[in-house]
Amino acid sequence: MQRFLKSRRTLFATPLLLASVLLPGCATGPRTVTLGETELNLLLSRQMPVEKRVLELLDTRLSAPQLRLLPERNRLALSLQLSWRERLSGHEGQTPLTLEFALRWDEATRAIRAQQVELLEPGSAGGSGRQALASRAAKLLAEQWLEGQAIYRFKPDDLTKAEALGLKPRAVTVTSRGVEITLAAS
Incomplete structure (x- = not known):
């Protein structure tokens, strides 16, 4: 649970050397910081796996992240492996998931946040009705x-x-080069 809460605060955390990379001179005007797909994947892999218990009944684990840029839609796709286990019955399952999302700037927390999250590939529920229900609940949890x-x-x-x-x-724009953060006049 503690690991989930830590990763909930920020998915990606790395120092950004704006003074040397972004603002080498005193010129004014818009500047852009680009976080490439490789860099984003590396940062994401450091935050995995994410584990969460749901209502003391279901243990879930998100792992094997793979982020892809979708510049034509200004979105990102995140593929994950979702594993779950019912605590009472011991039934287990796993399924691949792909979530797609947009990005927004949050001034209050100085963060870029995911928004408009959609589950793209539901994966197979398989198993009994109870297992299918547990799988659907775990997928909803991943989306949330x-x-x-x-x-x-x-x-x-x-x-x-x-x-x-x-x-x-x-x-904040998703381009073929990565996630570009434009800094402009206030």
């Missing part, structure tokens, strides 16, 4: 877990120089 999740969080010092120049994160 990702909604609002911090994908990237700026550290307080990361934006200090940008803010001194009057720049703040404004747009």
Whole structure:
């Protein structure tokens, strides 16, 4: 449970050297920080597996993350392996999941968050009616877990120089190069 709560705070956490990468000079105007697909996958893999117990009845585990860029739709796709076990009966199951989501900037927490999460590939429920129900519940949990999740969080010092120049994160866009965060005038 503690591991889930830690990963719930931020999916990806890494220092961002804005002073040396983003703002090499004193020129003003929009600047862009790009988080590439490889970097995002590396950051994500550090946060897995995610384990959660549901109502003391169902243990779930999300693992084997693989993130893909969907620039044509300004979204990301996240493939995961979902494993679950009913605590009372001991029945177990697993299924691959793919979740698709958009991104938004959250000024209050200085984070980029997942939004509009959709389950793309439901996987096979298989087994008895009870197992199918447990599988559906676990899938719903995965979808709810990702909604609002911090994908990237700026550290307080990361934006200090940008803010001194009057720049703040404004747009978050998924491109073929990665997730681009545009910093523009306040």
